[in-house]
Amino acid sequence: MKYEISGNDIILYEDDLALDDVLDTGQAFRWDRIGENAYFGYSLDCPLEISGSDGKFVLKNTDEEVFLKVWAPYFDLETDYSALRKIYSKDAALSAACEFSRGIRLLRQDSWEALVCFIFSSNNNITRIKGIVARLAEHYGKFPSPEQLAAETEESLGFLRSGFRAKYVLDAAKKVASGETDLKKIAEMPYESAKAELMKIKGVGPKVADCVLLSGMYKTEAFPLDVWMKRVMEEYYKDGLPEEFYGTRGIAQLYLFNYIRKRPKQ
DNA sequence: TTCCAGGCGTATC
DNA sequence: GATACGCATGGA
Numbered sequence: 481m482k483y484e485i486s487g488n489d490i491i492l493y494e495d496d497l498a499l500d501d502v503l504d505t506g507q508a509f510r511w512d513r514i515g516e517n518a519y520f521g522y523s524l525d526c527p528l529e530i531s532g533s534d535g536k537f538v539l540k541n542t543d544e545e546v547f548l549k550v551w552a553p554y555f556d557l558e559t560d561y562s563a564l565r566k567i568y569s570k571d572a573a574l575s576a577a578c579e580f581s582r583g584i585r586l587l588r589q590d591s592w593e594a595l596v597c598f599i600f601s602s603n604n605n606i607t608r609i610k611g612i613v614a615r616l617a618e619h620y621g622k623f624p625s626p627e628q629l630a631a632e633t634e635e636s637l638g639f640l641r642s643g644f645r646a647k648y649v650l651d652a653a654k655k656v657a658s659g660e661t662d663l664k665k666i667a668e669m670p671y672e673s674a675k676a677e678l679m680k681i682k683g684v685g686p687k688v689a690d691c692v693l694l695s696g697m698y699k700t701e702a703f704p705l706d707v708w709m710k711r712v713m714e715e716y717y718k719d720g721l722p723e724e725f726y727g728t729r730g731i732a733q734l735y736l737f738n739y740i741r742k743r744p745k746q
Numbered sequence: 747t748t749c750c751a752g753g754c755g756t757a758t759c
Numbered sequence: 760g761a762t763a764c765g766c767a768t769g770g771a
Contacts, residue, residue, distance in 0.1 A: 506752055598752080605751035608769065643767025648754085685754045706752035737752075 481557040490539040490547045496561035498583020505738050506606045507695060508587050509597045509613045524590050525622045526550050556585050568732055573716035577739035584734050587695055591663040592656065593623055594696025598688045599648050612642045629653035648683020655681055667697040694730040702730045712736045
């Protein structure tokens with residue numbers, strides 16, 4: 481991780497990062513593209529304006545403490561993605577996917593924030609998910625706590641226009657607020673039992689659980705299978721993903737997901 | 747108008 | 760365990 485302080489900003493040097501690849505690909509739903517290679521968004525209640533490309537980025541109005549505590553983990557800056565891509569490149573489809581979007585990284589989001597966002601993602605499209613989450617944060621002036629959300633009703637959440645998902649988010653909020661669901665504990669469990677625990681929440685099935693485990697709890701063996709990834713498996717991995725990728729197949733999934741959605745039509 | 751979107755709960759076999 | 764269907768909302 482290489483960075484320097486410049487006035488009120490942090491200058492980050494990172495070759496394996498492209499903002500469009502990480503902030504606008506359905507991994508996190510709280511970022512707005514505000515210009516060419518520039519985004520504004522949040523991790524929970526911490527705002528950030530970030531811009532840059534080709535290995536050099538500016539994190540505006542960010543002090544070193546916030547950078548090290550919030551953004552370095554968020555952008556997973558301690559992980560060597562060149563080394564990961566080298567391993568993936570042994571596989572034909574993954575090699576093409578990695579070549580297609582070299583700037584992909586796993587965003588390590590807050591587990592509660594990820595849980596809420598991915599519950600809203602079910603049978604929904606990315607544009608609408610972002611709209612719902614934006615209305616949610618705007619309504620409270622911050623990202624709501626489990627307790628705040630637990631105090632709502634399906635009716636009072638009508639302003640979100642989140643459809644049938646409102647009752648699911650309410651169930652998640654109530655379970656987390658009451659302690660019945662302990663996200664910190666779940667994050668420390670092995671993958672399979674952590675997944676089973678998350679799936680006790682209404683509206684959390686295998687796919688949403690895997691997204692929360694991957695981006696909210698950094699379980700890189702979580703492998704979200706949505707409609708797009710099912711197309712990937714059908715087209716490239718009829719016999720399953722190679723076993724050697726198991727431990728980091730969640731990150732492989734990020735490359736494949738973006739590739740199948742955005743590759744040029746044949 | 748119909749189809750689809752980073753699925754899930756429920757009913758039924 | 761597998762399969763079928765309904766589900767809120769809004770853009771294409």
